[in-house]
Amino acid sequence: MTEHAVVIAGGGPTGLMLAGELALAGVDVVIVERRASQDLDGSRGGGLHSRTIEVLDQRGIAERFLSAGQVMQVQGFALIPLDISDFPTRHNYGLALWQSHFEPILADWVGELGVPILRSCEVVGFAQDDSGVDVEISGGTSLRAEYLVGCDGGRSLIRKAAGIDFAGLDPSTSWMIAEVEMDEEPEFGFRRDSVGRHALGRRQDGEPVRVVLTERHVDHTGDPSMGELREALVAVYGTDYGLRSASWISRFTDMTRQAASYRHGRVLLAGDAAHVHPPHGGQGLNTGVQDAVNLGWKLAQVVIKTSPESLLDTYHAERHPVGARVLHNTMAQVALSSPDDRHQALRDTMTELLSMDEPRRRIAAMLSGLDIHYDLGEGPPLLGRRMPDLDLHTADGPTRVFTLLHDARPVLLNLGEPGGFDISPWANRVRFIDAKHAGGWELPVLGEVAAPPAVLIRPDGHVAWAGDLTDPELPQALATWFGAANPAH
Numbered sequence: 396m397t398e399h400a401v402v403i404a405g406g407g408p409t410g411l412m413l414a415g416e417l418a419l420a421g422v423d424v425v426i427v428e429r430r431a432s433q434d435l436d437g438s439r440g441g442g443l444h445s446r447t448i449e450v451l452d453q454r455g456i457a458e459r460f461l462s463a464g465q466v467m468q469v470q471g472f473a474l475i476p477l478d479i480s481d482f483p484t485r486h487n488y489g490l491a492l493w494q495s496h497f498e499p500i501l502a503d504w505v506g507e508l509g510v511p512i513l514r515s516c517e518v519v520g521f522a523q524d525d526s527g528v529d530v531e532i533s534g535g536t537s538l539r540a541e542y543l544v545g546c547d548g549g550r551s552l553i554r555k556a557a558g559i560d561f562a563g564l565d566p567s568t569s570w571m572i573a574e575v576e577m578d579e580e581p582e583f584g585f586r587r588d589s590v591g592r593h594a595l596g597r598r599q600d601g602e603p604v605r606v607v608l609t610e611r612h613v614d615h616t617g618d619p620s621m622g623e624l625r626e627a628l629v630a631v632y633g634t635d636y637g638l639r640s641a642s643w644i645s646r647f648t649d650m651t652r653q654a655a656s657y658r659h660g661r662v663l664l665a666g667d668a669a670h671v672h673p674p675h676g677g678q679g680l681n682t683g684v685q686d687a688v689n690l691g692w693k694l695a696q697v698v699i700k701t702s703p704e705s706l707l708d709t710y711h712a713e714r715h716p717v718g719a720r721v722l723h724n725t726m727a728q729v730a731l732s733s734p735d736d737r738h739q740a741l742r743d744t745m746t747e748l749l750s751m752d753e754p755r756r757r758i759a760a761m762l763s764g765l766d767i768h769y770d771l772g773e774g775p776p777l778l779g780r781r782m783p784d785l786d787l788h789t790a791d792g793p794t795r796v797f798t799l800l801h802d803a804r805p806v807l808l809n810l811g812e813p814g815g816f817d818i819s820p821w822a823n824r825v826r827f828i829d830a831k832h833a834g835g836w837e838l839p840v841l842g843e844v845a846a847p848p849a850v851l852i853r854p855d856g857h858v859a860w861a862g863d864l865t866d867p868e869l870p871q872a873l874a875t876w877f878g879a880a881n882p883a884h
């Protein structure tokens with residue numbers, strides 16, 4: 396039986412990102428993926444939010460995605476546009492980039508890091524014991540791993556086989572989605588009727604027309620046929636615009652569910668396997684990628700044995716509330732999209748509110764992921780929040796914070812007098828960097844915050860501690876997050 400430290404079931408956005416994070420930390424990881432290639436049968440997710448672009452920037456790969464898509468103000472709350480160009484981030488925008496283009500770029504990075512992907516293979520079952528997991532693969536083979544991570548999408552076999560409850564709401568609405576060729580130029584944009592909102596769009600000339608139609612009924616099994624699509628178009632628009640062919644026809648609903656636990660022993664869940672919700676606000680892929688960036692370094696440290704297994708519990712503690720908030724805001728967006736007059740009155744009210752700066756900033760920071768605040772206890776405002784990408788001057792020349800995170804290792808950044816702390820007990824795990832930053836510190840929504848003399852940054856870019864290097868809590872924070880002091884190093 397082949398052995399690996401970590402087996403990832405599913406090589407979608409979440410599984411790929413997690414594999415990259417583990418490989419950067421030197422962990423032996425393999426992806427088992429059902430699809431024969433990275434190709435998707437439709438374009439699926441429409442793009443990236445600011446915080447996802449930031450986490451890719453933290454790994455030095457943002458430019459690959461930015462150059463493949465279109466930078467724009469993509470954010471909307473129930474399609475009410477939200478501009479983030481005044482946000483304190485280098486990436487004060489979103490990226491329009493279809494998931495079908497995003498995945499191959501991410502897969503190339505994972506390939507460069509040497510992660511094997513077992514394609515056309517499925518995880519069909521597993522059994523865990525005290526020391527590891529036997530992972531059963533289609534075709535009668537199996538793998539042995541210390542940990543198994545289910546990144547296998549909303550219908551996750553891993554979640555079901557682990558017996559993890561997937562609590563939430565059944566669907567109330569169903570939408571048909573398709574990518575089609577039409578003989579006539581259709582009416583692009585949104586249309587509302589008594590059934591709901593419908594949309595026809597094309598991002599670029601030469602691309603197929605993307606159709607999203609609210610359906611009258613929610614109880615469907617399987618994908619719609621060409622005939623059903625034609626019928627639905629005629630019902631809404633009075634014509635099918637000369638519908639010729641469809642490269643993709645599918646449907647999605649507003650089913651909203653979340654795994655009760657993101658961990659069961661040696662089995663973990665991330666991405667859609669842990670949470671499903673309607674695509675309103677375009678948050679699914681983004682949340683999955685960020686789950687992976689939260690889990691990756693923690694799992695690596697546990698596998699490499701610098702940290703105890705209990706570090707993994709912080710993954711659920713930090714990411715479950717983030718997922719719950721996404722589910723909550725998508726439910727609100729679905730309600731605001733209801734076509735009846737009362738909901739439309741509510742929508743008008745919300746549109747007015749979101750034209751004001753403070754509400755806009757709050758809701759936009761939530762959708763973009765820039766306001767994520769892990770609860771790490773009492774402390775300065777930076778604690779648990781994302782570290783801003785400051786311009787720095789170091790002995791090696793100018794750099795910026797995100798560049799220091801490219802290799803996914805923690806950084807103790809000293810902005811006060813050089814030296815002043817003996818990092819040697821953690822020197823094999825944590826980089827100590829003396830630097831200067833001219834200018835203030837500004838966080839999304841919170842605004843200006845006091846500049847701390849030093850800050851301990853986790854590999855996911857969140858602040859684990861901030862203060863003076865003489866603070867007795869600093870050695871405690873280092874030990875909590877990056878393992879016990881080891882004077883031998």
Ligand SMILES: Cc1cc2nc3c(=O)[nH]c(=O)nc-3n(C[C@H](O)[C@H](O)[C@H](O)COP(=O)(O)OP(=O)(O)OC[C@H]3O[C@@H](n4cnc5c(N)ncnc54)[C@H](O)[C@@H]3O)c2cc1C
Binds near residue numbers: 427551665676681
């Ligand atoms: C119409 C639509 C629009 C969307 N728009 C957006 C958007 O704009 N922005 C956004 O952020 N999100 C959007 N999403 C959501 C986004 O597509 C998902 O959240 C995202 O794909 C989740 O990634 P994942 O890797 O967790 O799961 P998936 O993408 O579902 O990947 C799971 C992978 O696991 C594989 N797999 C499944 N079972 C097994 C098994 N047993 N063994 C091995 N492999 C297995 C599958 O083949 C697949 O490759 C949209 C979704 C839809 C349907």
